[in-house]
Amino acid sequence: MLATLLKPYAHIIRRRLRWKAGLAVALQEEIRRDLVRTARHTAFGRDHDFGAIHTYADFKQRVPIGDYEDFRSYADRIKMGEADVSWPGTPAYLAKTSGTTSGVKYIPLTRDSLPNHFGSARNALFNYVAETGHxxxxxxxxxxxxxxxxxxxxxxxxxxxxxxxxxxxxxxxxxxxxxxxxxxxxxxxxxxxxxxxxxxxxxxxxxxxxxxxxxxxxxxxxxxxxxxxxxxxxxxxxxxxxxxxxxxxxxxxxxxxxxxxxxxPSVETYPASEGFIAFQDSQTEAGLLLNTASGIFFEFVPADEIANSRPTRLSLGEVSTGVNYAILLSTTAGLWAYNIGDTVEFTSLRPHRIRVTGRIKHFISAFGEHVIGKEVEAALREVAPRHGVEVTEFTVAPQVSPPEGLPYHEWLVEYGRPPADPAAFARELDRAMVQANSYYRDLIEGRVLRPLVLTALPPGAFREYMRQQGKLGGQNKVPRLANDRRIADALRNSLA
Structure with missing residues (x-):
């Protein structure tokens, strides 16, 4: 049977993963050098003087942080079939994704980057076999x-x-x-x-x-x-x-x-069109193992600096646990210091494990509170079991100008099992948010905001919204947070 045949191979993969995880910082430096050397004769490499990059300091000086809009001029040339634009040759595929600000994006996948995507998925599954015996x-x-x-x-x-x-x-x-x-x-x-x-x-x-x-x-x-x-x-x-x-x-x-x-039993993965970033390597330890030996050079920027003109940029050897970072990728697909828009924090440094904390653009800071996805999800996870609540889906948005009373955060929730006492559930959820976010606490205590308001949506509300948006199924998902009312209002309108 296949299980019997592949078990020895699974143990080899697990040993190799653990060995490489112990060398992660050194391997990252080696990957950075290989990426720059391989791409030095591409259009991007010439434009950014890759021949003069010898150290990480050189790399930060010559390779700017960018998102898809910054990469668009190169992406458009790649789409036209031009070779050697940001990586030697032309891509094996273009991954088509929907962006919130950039419209449709075309992310290159090269023959050199495909092993990152598919080898990492294999490693995640075989590592599970070796760890658990299942x-x-x-x-x-x-x-x-x-x-x-x-x-x-x-x-x-x-x-x-x-x-x-x-x-x-x-x-x-x-x-x-x-x-x-x-x-x-x-x-x-x-x-x-x-x-x-x-x-x-x-x-x-x-x-x-x-x-x-x-x-x-x-x-x-x-x-x-x-x-x-x-x-x-x-x-x-x-x-x-x-x-x-x-x-x-x-x-x-x-x-x-x-x-x-x-x-x-489950295995969590962290794939993106830009690269397979991390996967769960342990059934007992928190976090996802960062994919540090798979053709991606990672950088990290403190999340509250990402909008600065000269933010702090850190390599893997410079990060700390418990800090919210924006994650940057340079890859064998020809992406360079690319901001994918996600935020992560390290749960451990030996090995380097992370958890995803949210999206740079998915937050609420209508009054300076900067509430992030990790906080709302943790509050719900803490409070719901005490009230016997089962949540099917939810999203949170600010209500800046209510018809009466103080502004508030509106939680639009579709329940699998609703609370017996919605008012008590809302009060305890708000207390959890006050504990999680000191800025939110100050706004509540200072009576700038009133406690959160729960709006119960009927079964199927989120699916109907996604259907109307043309995003039902596949890899589409509802953002947990928005700093405006577009999603919240569309949800309400979809029920009209």
């Missing part, structure tokens, strides 16, 4: 809820969503176990696609399920509705593993485990 999932069927694998063509470069590109690079040994079929994966309409996925998996020996939690939840609900069963474990008795990424699992844990009927 490998029966290898002998059954696996489902990956993803976007369409159909590729467009951009001047000869295959172009599509990252999750769809992944389907083209699945190794042969895994493809025979993979569901759904290619034809089903190509269906664009999420609800139609979901029904076909249920058709194809209903009688299968499903052992591993992978996807973004809210869309996995929708899949589970359809399975139970179709079968009349009470739990997913009744449908798939051999289900052994859940792999997820893209959003924090904790707000969804209670509802997903209720649907499954038990706690399912």
């Amino acid at each position: 490998s029966r999932w290898l002998d059954g069927k696996m489902i990956f809820l993803s976007g369409s694998p159909e590729m467009g063509d951009t001047n000869g470069i295959p172009t599509g969503r990252l999750s769809g590109i992944v389907n083209h690079e699945v190794p042969a040994w895994l493809r025979r176990s993979q569901l759904p079929s290619y034809q089903t994966n190509c269906i664009e309409d999420w609800e139609t696609k979901l029904e076909r996925i249920v058709d194809e998996t209903l009688q299968a020996d499903m052992r591993l399920i992978s996807g973004i939690p809210p869309w996995v939840q929708m899949y589970y609900e359809r399975l139970l509705a179709r079968t009349g069963k009470n739990t997913i474990k009744e449908v798939f008795p051999n289900l052994e593993m859940f792999v997820y990424g893209g959003v924090n699992f904790e707000p969804y844990r209670d509802s997903l485990e209720r649907l499954v009927g038990s706690r399912i």
Whole structure:
């Protein structure tokens, strides 16, 4: 059986990961040198005098921090089919993503960067096997809820969503176990696609399920509705593993485990179109192992400095635990000091493990409070169990000019199981936020803000909103925080 054959290889991978994690700082410096040397004759390398870069100080002086807008002039040349723009040759793929400020973005994936994406996913799974001994999932069927694998063509470069590109690079040994079929994966309409996925998996020996939690939840609900069963474990008795990424699992844990009927071992991953950044390497230690030996050179900027003209830039050897950093990537795909918009903090330095704390643009600071995603999710995770509350989905927005009374933060929540006493639940949630954020506490105590207001939304509200936005299914997710009312008002309007 496949599980027996691959177990020795899994232990080799785990030993190699642990060895490299111990050399992370040195490996990062080596990767930086290799990246600069390889790209010195590209247009980007010539424009930024890569030939004169010898130290990290040189690198910071010559390579500016940038986001997609700063990279756009090079991205446009890459899209036109020009070679040697920011990395030698032309990309193997262009990953098409939706940006909040830049519109559609085209992120290059090169033959040199593909092992980062696909080798890292393999390492995460095999490391789990070696750590836990659980490998029966290898002998059954696996489902990956993803976007369409159909590729467009951009001047000869295959172009599509990252999750769809992944389907083209699945190794042969895994493809025979993979569901759904290619034809089903190509269906664009999420609800139609979901029904076909249920058709194809209903009688299968499903052992591993992978996807973004809210869309996995929708899949589970359809399975139970179709079968009349009470739990997913009744449908798939051999289900052994859940792999997820893209959003924090904790707000969804209670509802997903209720649907499954038990706690399912899980592995968290941190993939992005720009690179596979980290993955869970331990079932007992907090945080995700930073992918420090996979063609990415990481830099970190204190999050409150990222908008400065000359922010502090730190290499891996200079970071500290407990600090909120914006993360920058320089990669074998030809991205340089690229700000992906995420914030992280280190949970440990030996090895270097991180947790995602939010998005640079997903915060609330209408009054200077700078509330971040980590804080709202932690408050909800702390308070909800004490009130027997199960949350399906939520988002938070400021109400700056209410019809009466002081401004406030509005929490729009869709419940799986609502609180018996919503007012008490809201009060305790607000107390948790006061404890988590000193600026928020000062505003509450100074009567600049009144305590948060909970708005209960009916079942399906977030799905209807995502449908109206054309973002139902796939890798799309609702932002936890916004510093304006666009999402909150659209949610309300979607119900009208």
